Amino acid sequence: MTHWLSAFLIAPLIACVSASAQPLTPIPVKHITAPPSDISAGLVKLPDPSSIPVTSHSALLPVHMEHIDGRWAWSTTLDVQQRGARIALLSAQPESWSTTLLPNNQARIPSIETGTDSLAWVAPDREFKHLSISENQEGEWTLTLNADHDAPGFVLIDSGPKSTLSTHVNTLSTLQSLPITLHSSLDAGSRITSLAAEITSPSGLVSSERAQHGTTSITFIPEEVGSYSIRVTAHGVSANGSDILLTTQHLIDAAPQAPLLKQAAVQSSDAQIVFTFDPDDSQRRTILAAEVWGQIDGQPTAVAWISNIVGQSRTLTLDTRWIAASGVDPSTLELREIRLHDIDSMVPLEIIDRMQVPLTGMPLPQAPSKITQDMLTGKQGSLVPAEITPQITQSAGPGHRLMLVHGYCTDAVPFTVSHFSGDLALFEDFEQSRSHDAFALELLSQSSPMKSFGVVAHSQGGMAALHLRTFYWSGLDWARGNRLIQTVGAPYQGTSLAGNAAVLGDIFGFGCGTNDNMTYSGSANWLSLIPTWARDDVYYYTTSFEDGFFFDYCNIVTDLLLSDPDDGVIERSAGQLSGAHNMGHLEGWCHSDGMRDPGQCTDQNRNSIMNQEARR
Amino acid sequence: MSPTIAPLKAWPLALSMLASASAHAGDHCITPNVPIPDNSPTGITLPIEVSAAASEVVSSVDLQLLINHDWIGDLAITLESPAGTIITLLDRPGIPSNGFPGPFGCGGQDLNATFTDNTLIPAESLCSTTATPVIFGFVIPNMPMDSFTSESPDGQWLLRISDLSPYDSGSLIQACLQLTTNIECPADFTGDENLNFLDVSAFLSAFGNQETAADFTQDGNYNFLDVSAFLSAFGAGCP
CATH class of the missing domain: 2.60.120.260 (Galactose-binding domain-like)
Incomplete structure (x- = not known):
C-alpha cells in the first residue's frame, strides 16, 4: 500500500538520513484565495499594532540580592490597597529563599495566606511559593527575601491601585537593524511617570533603555536576528495619587530581512494570472500574499486576496474566474498590501502598499455561478522545498483516522483517549516548541500513512492543524464527516505567557524554547494569512476556572499574568477565532491537569461530542 | 449519413x-x-x-x-x-x-x-x-x-x-x-452508396491494375475468384 506522502516525502528522507543537515523535501502547497468579503471584513489584513497590546496588572521584578552581614537579601516595598495583594516568588531554587512579608505598621497582626503552585506553561513542573495579603490591610508592606547564597529570580506582584499597563510595538514588521518602538500607557485616569525597558538579545546581551522625560515610548534597534525578550517597567500615579508599578513582558522576533520583491512580472493564460516577483536565492521559505483590485467604471473594486508559501521562486497565482466574477477591467488591475512573511516567526518582511499590474487583451472565462473549492485552494498548487522529518509513530496507522493532537511543550497526550472511539491516531511530538508551520509539517509527516484524517487538538495543536489546512495539501483535505478541526483551549490570538516565558527563561531555562507565534503580535501576523474558508473548518471550545467565592483562578501564578477569565494559560478573549465556529465556553475546566479545576481535555462530555462529530 | x-x-x-x-x-x-x-x-x-x-x-x-x-x-x-x-x-x-x-x-x-x-x-x-x-x-x-x-x-x-x-x-x-x-458494403466500389454499373467498372479497373481493393478474396492473387466474389456481393446487394 502506498502511504500518504511516501511518493515524494519519505523516500528522499530515507536516502538523506545520514546527512547531518536536514534534507529539503518538496511539500505540496495550496494557491490560496479569499473572496473580497474577507478583505472588507479585515480578516486578511494586518491589524493596527496598537489594537493588540500586551496588558498587565502585575509587576515582574527581578531579584538581585545584596550581600549584607554575611547573608544575601533583597527587599521591596508594597503599596497595599483595600483589595489586598498577591505575590508569587519565582526562583530557580525556591527552597533557598526565606521570606518575610510584614506591614510597615507593626501595630497590627498581618493576615497572609501562603501556598505553592506551578507556573503553568512556563515552568509547569516546578512549584512556587505564593502569598496573598487579604483585603482591608491597606498600607505599606515590606517583602524581604533572604538566602545564604546569591539566589536570583523574580517576584511577581499584584498590588497597589487596580490598574492596567498596556504596551504595544509600533510595527508588526520587526526586522533586524530597524528600530522598534514600544509605546506604553496606563488606563484612563492614571499616568506614567517613568518608563524603562530591560532588553535581552537572542545571544543574551542585556541592555537597558529609558523613555525620554515626558514620553511613554522606548525605541531600540535589534542588531541580532532572533527573539528578544523585553521587560517594560512603568512607574505611574493613579487618579487618586497612589503609586503604580507595573511591568509588561514581551517576546519580539527580529527577523532577517529578505531580498526585495520589486515589480512583479505578469503572465496570463485563460485559466490563471501569475505574478512573479524577484526570486530569493537563499531559498528561504516565506509566505507571500496580496490583495488584487481593479476598477469598474473607475471605481476601485476588490477582486480577491491571494497567498501561498514560496521558496526561491516567489509567485502569486490568481484564477481568472475571480476577475470574471468581479467584473473589473483587467487593464486596471493592481496589487495592494503585498506582504512577504517569515514562515516561522510570521513577521512581515516586506509590505508594499500598491503595485500596478495591468493586463490587456486577456481572455476571460464566464463568470462562475458560485465560488468553487478549486477557486479557493487552487487546482493543484505547487511544490516548495521544506525541512520535514518523518516520524511515523506506532499509533499512526493507515486509513481514515481521528488524530488527537497535543499542544506546545507537552509531555503526554492531554486527551483522555478512552473517550474516543474508532480509528485514532495520537500525535506525538513531546516537549517541543515549534512554529505553527513546523508543527503543521510534523502533523503532515505523522499523518502520512493515512488517506484522510480529522483533528481534535489542544492548545497550539489547533493552530497547527488550521495552518496545515490552509497552506498545505494533506489528508485533512479528504476527511469526511461533520467537523474537520475541533480545538480546546487554543490561543488563536496568543497568550501573554509567551512573553513572560521568554523573560522568565533567564531563571528557569527556556524549557521547550520561546514561541514567537503565540505572542499577541505573532498571532496577529499569522491570523492575517488565514482566510475564512479555512477558519470555517474550525470548531473551538474555551474554558475557564469555576468562578467561586474563594477562588477565581486556574493557576494562581499565571492568574497574575492573565486577564480573567482564563484557563490558566489562555484568556477567553484570546481563544476566539473570528470566522470559525465557537462551540461555547465552559467554566470549571482549566488548561491542563494539575490546575485548580480538571484539565479541559479530560471532559468526557465534550470529548464524546467531538468524537462523534469528527471528520475522519 | x-x-x-x-x-x-x-x-x-x-x-x-x-x-x-x-x-x-x-x-x-x-x-x-x-x-x-x-x-x-x-x-x-x-x-x-x-x-x-x-x-x-x-x-x-x-x-x-x-x-x-x-x-x-x-x-x-x-x-x-x-x-x-x-x-x-x-x-x-x-x-x-x-x-x-x-x-x-x-x-x-x-x-x-x-x-x-x-x-x-x-x-x-x-x-x-x-x-x-x-x-x-x-x-x-x-x-x-x-x-x-x-x-x-x-x-x-x-x-x-x-x-x-x-x-x-x-x-x-x-x-x-x-x-x-x-x-460495410464491399460491392459499393465507388463508395457513392449506389450499386450500379459504375461499381462494376471501378472494380474491373482496379482488378486490371491489380489494386489491393480488387483482391476480393484477400488471398493475394488476382483471378477469377475475385471477380466471382465481387459479382456475388454485387448480386447480394448491401445491407
Whole structure:
C-alpha cells in the first residue's frame, strides 16, 4: 500500500538520513484565495499594532540580592490597597529563599495566606511559593527575601491601585537593524511617570533603555536576528495619587530581512494570472500574499486576496474566474498590501502598499455561478522545498483516522483517549516548541500513512492543524464527516505567557524554547494569512476556572499574568477565532491537569461530542 | 449519413441496394449493482453482450459508467473488445501525484461519466475535494476509444474494475456501452452508396491494375475468384 506522502516525502528522507543537515523535501502547497468579503471584513489584513497590546496588572521584578552581614537579601516595598495583594516568588531554587512579608505598621497582626503552585506553561513542573495579603490591610508592606547564597529570580506582584499597563510595538514588521518602538500607557485616569525597558538579545546581551522625560515610548534597534525578550517597567500615579508599578513582558522576533520583491512580472493564460516577483536565492521559505483590485467604471473594486508559501521562486497565482466574477477591467488591475512573511516567526518582511499590474487583451472565462473549492485552494498548487522529518509513530496507522493532537511543550497526550472511539491516531511530538508551520509539517509527516484524517487538538495543536489546512495539501483535505478541526483551549490570538516565558527563561531555562507565534503580535501576523474558508473548518471550545467565592483562578501564578477569565494559560478573549465556529465556553475546566479545576481535555462530555462529530 | 439510435438487436438493418457503408448506434446497458472488492487487483469482470452482423465494424465506442465509490483514486478500469483489444479508461486517478491530491490519489467520491474520445476533458483531470460525483460528464479515457475502430462489435465486451487500495469500497451500478458501427458494403466500389454499373467498372479497373481493393478474396492473387466474389456481393446487394 502506498502511504500518504511516501511518493515524494519519505523516500528522499530515507536516502538523506545520514546527512547531518536536514534534507529539503518538496511539500505540496495550496494557491490560496479569499473572496473580497474577507478583505472588507479585515480578516486578511494586518491589524493596527496598537489594537493588540500586551496588558498587565502585575509587576515582574527581578531579584538581585545584596550581600549584607554575611547573608544575601533583597527587599521591596508594597503599596497595599483595600483589595489586598498577591505575590508569587519565582526562583530557580525556591527552597533557598526565606521570606518575610510584614506591614510597615507593626501595630497590627498581618493576615497572609501562603501556598505553592506551578507556573503553568512556563515552568509547569516546578512549584512556587505564593502569598496573598487579604483585603482591608491597606498600607505599606515590606517583602524581604533572604538566602545564604546569591539566589536570583523574580517576584511577581499584584498590588497597589487596580490598574492596567498596556504596551504595544509600533510595527508588526520587526526586522533586524530597524528600530522598534514600544509605546506604553496606563488606563484612563492614571499616568506614567517613568518608563524603562530591560532588553535581552537572542545571544543574551542585556541592555537597558529609558523613555525620554515626558514620553511613554522606548525605541531600540535589534542588531541580532532572533527573539528578544523585553521587560517594560512603568512607574505611574493613579487618579487618586497612589503609586503604580507595573511591568509588561514581551517576546519580539527580529527577523532577517529578505531580498526585495520589486515589480512583479505578469503572465496570463485563460485559466490563471501569475505574478512573479524577484526570486530569493537563499531559498528561504516565506509566505507571500496580496490583495488584487481593479476598477469598474473607475471605481476601485476588490477582486480577491491571494497567498501561498514560496521558496526561491516567489509567485502569486490568481484564477481568472475571480476577475470574471468581479467584473473589473483587467487593464486596471493592481496589487495592494503585498506582504512577504517569515514562515516561522510570521513577521512581515516586506509590505508594499500598491503595485500596478495591468493586463490587456486577456481572455476571460464566464463568470462562475458560485465560488468553487478549486477557486479557493487552487487546482493543484505547487511544490516548495521544506525541512520535514518523518516520524511515523506506532499509533499512526493507515486509513481514515481521528488524530488527537497535543499542544506546545507537552509531555503526554492531554486527551483522555478512552473517550474516543474508532480509528485514532495520537500525535506525538513531546516537549517541543515549534512554529505553527513546523508543527503543521510534523502533523503532515505523522499523518502520512493515512488517506484522510480529522483533528481534535489542544492548545497550539489547533493552530497547527488550521495552518496545515490552509497552506498545505494533506489528508485533512479528504476527511469526511461533520467537523474537520475541533480545538480546546487554543490561543488563536496568543497568550501573554509567551512573553513572560521568554523573560522568565533567564531563571528557569527556556524549557521547550520561546514561541514567537503565540505572542499577541505573532498571532496577529499569522491570523492575517488565514482566510475564512479555512477558519470555517474550525470548531473551538474555551474554558475557564469555576468562578467561586474563594477562588477565581486556574493557576494562581499565571492568574497574575492573565486577564480573567482564563484557563490558566489562555484568556477567553484570546481563544476566539473570528470566522470559525465557537462551540461555547465552559467554566470549571482549566488548561491542563494539575490546575485548580480538571484539565479541559479530560471532559468526557465534550470529548464524546467531538468524537462523534469528527471528520475522519 | 446520420447514425440512428436504437438497441443493437433491434436495429432495422435495412437492406437496400442503395445502401453502402451506413452507421448505426446503440446502447448496451447492464445494471449489475455489484460491489467492487476492496483492495483486490482481480476486481470484477462484467461481460456486455453485443450482437451484430458480420458486416458491421466499430466506428466509435463510448462507455457510460455509474460507480459509487468512497475513494475514486482506488480504481482502475479497463474495457476489452471481443477482438481482444484492451484499453485503460482510468488508472487510479491522481496517481502519481505532484502535490495534489496526494499519494493515495483522488479522494473524491463516485463516478457518473461517459468515456468518449469526443470531448476535451481527461477523466483523471477531474479531482475535487468537494464535487460529488467527482468524475462526471463526458470525459476522455486514459487510452483512446478509437483503438476499437474497425473491429467487429459482435461478441462479449469485458468491463474490468479493480480497487487497488484498502479502506474504501464501492459498487458498479450501471454500465452502458454505446456503439456506433458502420455496416460495410464491399460491392459499393465507388463508395457513392449506389450499386450500379459504375461499381462494376471501378472494380474491373482496379482488378486490371491489380489494386489491393480488387483482391476480393484477400488471398493475394488476382483471378477469377475475385471477380466471382465481387459479382456475388454485387448480386447480394448491401445491407
